[in-house]
Amino acid sequence: MRNDNKIGKLYGVGIGPGDPTLLTLKAKDALEKADIIFAPKGSDEGISVARRIIEQVIEGKKTYIELTFPMTKDKNLLKKYWKKAGQRIAGELKKGKQSAFVTLGDPFIYSTYIYLLRIIKQDYPKIEVETIPGISAFNAAASRAGFSLLEGKEKMAVLPVNETMDGIEDALKDFDTVVLMKVGAKLQKVIRLLKQKGLAKNAVLISRVGHPNEKIIRNIANIKDKELGYLSVILVKTKAG
Amino acid sequence: MRNDNKIGKLYGVGIGPGDPTLLTLKAKDALEKADIIFAPKGSDEGISVARRIIEQVIEGKKTYIELTFPMTKDKNLLKKYWKKAGQRIAGELKKGKQSAFVTLGDPFIYSTYIYLLRIIKQDYPKIEVETIPGISAFNAAASRAGFSLLEGKEKMAVLPVNETMDGIEDALKDFDTVVLMKVGAKLQKVIRLLKQKGLAKNAVLISRVGHPNEKIIRNIANIKDKELGYLSVILVKTKAG
Known part of the structure; x- marks a missing residue:
């Protein structure tokens, strides 16, 4: 799904709480069409739980980029990480890469995706985003x-x-x-x-x-x-x- | 999925709000394995909205049984319909038929399935039921x-x-x-x-x-x-x- 003429689209994909069979058909399709899958994790050393879940059901080889969002309540520190993640995602989308950001449960219930989406809308208003709901x-x-x-x-x-x-x-x-x-x-x-x-x-x-x-x-x-x-x-x- | 020795299992399947691609992989799998799919509708003449939605994504020929639950607030009248539906479902399960009852959105949010499940648990306690959540x-x-x-x-x-x-x-x-x-x-x-x-x-x-x-x-x-x-x-x- 490459398109050299325009910016790629970002799918914000809710993957459900853990059981990989609780992904929706739409979520699976968006992930299979994506060139790059961004997956959040809590620390640089950790593994992305969301990535481990979808790897069980997504067919085809994917490029995964794990993005770190540290477990902290310091909003200023978090904002730096969201901005950095937004920049990274925007960079790939500008190359025409179709991309997906995976998020546990539903994207709009207690999720890092909410903040990330806000940063992307603010810093890169031209990026088209589609959010796919997940089982909360x-x-x-x-x-x-x-x-x-x-x-x-x-x-x-x-x-x-x-x-x-x-x-x-x-x-x-x-x-x-x-x-x-x-x-x-x-x-x-x-x-x-x-x-x-x-x-x-x-x-x-x-x-x-x-x-x-x-x-x-x-x-x-x-x-x-x-x-x-x-x-x-x-x-x-x-x-x- | 026939089993002549024991009662079939009932899957209560949340199919999401309308877009058939919002079914989960688990819901699709349960429906494809079912011999019989029970689908609710509001009147004898009407069509089942849930049936129309899943027919767009479920592969293989299925036996559909549409069950009527009239649009009324009369609990006693409704209870008769739930009992009748429970009887019908139990009858098919006793033949060893794997069955699914489809319900719009999530099965446990404002759904007829809640009442039906209660009747089945009460009248047919031996029936094994598994509920599959849906996008609300x-x-x-x-x-x-x-x-x-x-x-x-x-x-x-x-x-x-x-x-x-x-x-x-x-x-x-x-x-x-x-x-x-x-x-x-x-x-x-x-x-x-x-x-x-x-x-x-x-x-x-x-x-x-x-x-x-x-x-x-x-x-x-x-x-x-x-x-x-x-x-x-x-x-x-x-x-x-």
């Missing part, structure tokens, strides 16, 4: 656990767990379904709150959904494993069912 | 509109629009992103509320996402078309960005 972790988790997210007139809140547990109590009061993301080290705090509200039995934790070591835990009141919060989603029904 | 309308809408759903510490509310506009005002106050589903005839009411809150310019309406007649409307304050609310999702950012 909480949709995959719901299917694995047989957990109904929304039915009838129900309302759902999706929020990250912060140190201060900000917003969770209100969400548990006002919404039928609460999806807790980025649980991490705050798992025991979440469990305590859910027990206190009498909702621990209405909750299910899905860890590493779609990955080979996926775990589904329904009796979350008894969780002792501190590491389980990482890459976990907790789904809660707030009304007696 | 709001994820697809976000990708089409280039709309960031969640980043950093943001919180998202997903809720249907009721006659009383119940919960929408609170969600607009407490959440960074609000996803309004089932807009329907209440479109003008929603637009009035968003204008009143100074949020109409932060909203985007995506109608029939993934279908050939998809529309993306960013200036929702000026919408005159009353039909546009049907099969539409409205995405709103509540903070100045």
Whole structure:
């Protein structure tokens, strides 16, 4: 898919939470047509999880370029990395290379792609971008656990767990379904709150959904494993069912 | 995939919002392995939208059984239809037929599949069911509109629009992103509320996402078309960005 006359197109491709068969047909097609696949990773030494997932289903030899986005909350430092990544991607697109940037889950849910896209739109407004949605972790988790997210007139809140547990109590009061993301080290705090509200039995934790070591835990009141919060989603029904 | 010794397995397959290329590889595989594909429709005379979508990408001849679920809010009447559908599905599974039930979007978001699954679990507990997640309308809408759903510490509310506009005002106050589903005839009411809150310019309406007649409307304050609310999702950012 070379085109020497014009700038290549960039596909932002959501690849789902981990199971490579959860890629969409459209995502697979975009990746197979791409000359270059950009894949994010957390450090220069690390491997790109997204790359390892798609390599299992994408046919044909590809040029992979792994881009580092360090695990930091320092926005200024991150901005430098996004700018550098944008520059690298733009450079390849200007050679007429069709390209794809792969991102875990859905591209517009807690993804580095959101920031990268913003930088590309700002610094290289002529680049055409098409975003391909992906199965988000909480949709995959719901299917694995047989957990109904929304039915009838129900309302759902999706929020990250912060140190201060900000917003969770209100969400548990006002919404039928609460999806807790980025649980991490705050798992025991979440469990305590859910027990206190009498909702621990209405909750299910899905860890590493779609990955080979996926775990589904329904009796979350008894969780002792501190590491389980990482890459976990907790789904809660707030009304007696 | 016949097995005369045991009951067939049922796959509940989310097929995404309309674009057949938004099926996952797993969904396509489950449908291609199925002897029988059950597809919901709104009336005996109507056609199954889900069937029309998958027929565009599924290879091999299939036996389709269209199941009617009338458009009514009468739960007792609906329950009869779910029971009848469950009976029909169980009947085929008992013949050892591998089967799939297709459902638009994600199976666990506002779907008839949720009720059907409950009936099957209750009436036929021996039937093995596997649910395959699908791209939900709001994820697809976000990708089409280039709309960031969640980043950093943001919180998202997903809720249907009721006659009383119940919960929408609170969600607009407490959440960074609000996803309004089932807009329907209440479109003008929603637009009035968003204008009143100074949020109409932060909203985007995506109608029939993934279908050939998809529309993306960013200036929702000026919408005159009353039909546009049907099969539409409205995405709103509540903070100045």
